Amino acid sequence: MTGSTGCSKQAADTKQKVEGLDKLGQIGVISREEGSGTRGTFAQLAGFVQENTDKDQTVKDAKIADDTASVLNMVGSDRSAIGYGSAGIMVSDSQVKVLSVGGVEPGKNNAGYPLSRSFYLVWSGKLNDVEDDFMRYIRGAGQEIVSQSYTAVGKQSSFLSLKPKGKITVTGSTSVGPLLECLAEEYMKLNPKAVITVKQTDSSDGIRQTMQGKCDLGMSSRDLKDNEKEILDYESIARDEIAVIVNKENPLEDISLEQLEKIYTGKIKEWQKLYD
The missing domain is CATH 3.10.105.10 (Dipeptide-binding Protein; Domain 3)
Known part of the structure; x- marks a missing residue:
């Protein structure tokens, strides 16, 4: 009985964390350009670089940003968007917010953050x-x-x-x-x-x-x-850390590397299916 109660509480917490995702519709994927070191490192750490090649598998219909400032502007103007960039430059503001990754926030000297370079x-x-x-x-x-x-x-x-x-x-x-x-x-x-x-x-x-x-x-x-x-x-x-950002209207606070991989390779196309 104790184990069952614990699982029920965890499921309730997860449901609470993603409440409202169904209102966001299709995920707007924002990526850096080919040749970007941030893109290459992000793809490698999130696990979507093809074996024996330097090619990442970023979904073909991703919108491309040439720098971190462009990522901020694109995500800030699209309530369904997700993007990434240098945490040293990218901060939460009135239009975007920075997500934790695997329960760990990006930050100086934070050795547990998985997107570090x-x-x-x-x-x-x-x-x-x-x-x-x-x-x-x-x-x-x-x-x-x-x-x-x-x-x-x-x-x-x-x-x-x-x-x-x-x-x-x-x-x-x-x-x-x-x-x-x-x-x-x-x-x-x-x-x-x-x-x-x-x-x-x-x-x-x-x-x-x-x-x-x-x-x-x-x-x-x-x-x-x-x-x-x-x-x-x-x-x-x-x-530096690579920060993952979403629009301020997105209720998400945390995301996993596996979910990032699925989003950026097109395996997950809608926000409501993030936890399926």
């Missing part, structure tokens, strides 16, 4: 003086800036710039880009002889342009592939 800078060959000085800043004093919105990967320490003169071009991930812009701005205050330009495209483009010598540093929000590791040097500069 590293931010990387990549380069080819030996760093020149100004590049090396900038990297020293990021590893030390720059970690204070990292810790404001992300999880630091090193201890904050004092930094004395050698003030080398030069230009640095940085290209890649739109998730890493806002952090790099902040780091570059603060570094250039310490070294006025440096000029750093940050161009946001996507992770794969940043890695490709670095290999081709078209930029000095590449930004990636996904792990490097084996062939990329053979060509490039790389370093983690921060830890």
